[in-house]
Amino acid sequence: MPKVWIDAGHGGNDPGAVANGIKEKDIALKVSLGIKERLEAGYENVQVLLSRSTDVFLELRDRTAKANAAGADLLVSIHCNAGGGKGGFETFRYTSASQNSIKLQEALHKAIMDKIGGIDRGLKAQNLHMVRESKMPAVLTENLFVDVAADAERLKQTNVIDAIIDGHVQGIASYLGLAKKEGKTVANERDTNVVSPWAKEVWEQMTNAGYFDGERPGAPITREEVAIVLKRLISSLK
Incomplete structure (x- = not known):
């Protein structure tokens, strides 16, 4: 049974990026909990483990140490972005990433962009702790900008959070080759005939x-x- 490690960025006394009435830590936790619920409910033989399931602070080294000790098969670290500009979505792998990390990034990036649309800032590589210190394929997702008004407005909408969650679920399922549970549909699977x-x-x-x-x-x-x-x-x- 594959073990999926989902890391909700920031938490506790570390809110992450804050703007337009949004705290990054809250979005990261909501998305992480949603991924666990929908992935385990909709697919066969998969276990989802979380760095945190409540609003608590964890050091970066503790997050990767726990994922490594658990023998997770992949890690996805959930974040929102900041820094202005036009906003959008982007993903990160380590600068010397394995081929499996690259494949995971490609699967996640495509699935999430297909769900949320908007500005695609691309698949990037950077020397980030979460993707560097993880011993398994690892990707960090930056899900829209809290300090860009248009993105912030989207992050306040339930259907957009659902789309972000479902994009992660489908990307992970695609990478692992998971089978859907018989008689089950993945929650909030999009009807392509209905405009967002x-x-x-x-x-x-x-x-x-x-x-x-x-x-x-x-x-x-x-x-x-x-x-x-x-x-x-x-x-x-x-």
Whole structure:
């Protein structure tokens, strides 16, 4: 049975990034608890272990030491970002990451971006403690910016938190090759025919302008479809 270690960043007297009425530690904990619940409920033969399940402070070295001692098969450290700019989502692996860490990062990044949309800041490598000191494939996710107003507004929406959770669940399940439990569906699995509330206005504007046909707003877009959208856009500018 694979062991998945989920690390909710910060906690206790360390709130992490704070802005727009949001504390990073709270989002990290909510997402971590959601991942455990949905992954174990929806998939066969998987155990999810948490660095913390309440609002407590843990040193970085304690987090990785516990994950290593538990013999976890992978580690994902959950965070929100800060630093302004345009906001968005990004993931980190260690600068000398194993091929399995790279595969885990790719699976997580794609699954989460497919769920939440918005600005993709890319798959990055950095010398971060959580991904450096973990003895298993490890990735740190930065789930939107608390100090960017548009991102902060999204982080206050239940459906966006659900999308972040589900993206992590699907990414982990894909990497591990987990089988769904018979007769079970993963909670909040998205209906691609329903537009997300945060994108509804823009989707309607772009559909009315003729760039999209109005169908399957939540479906991944292919290169062929991108080409069609670009052609329509270029034609409208002539």
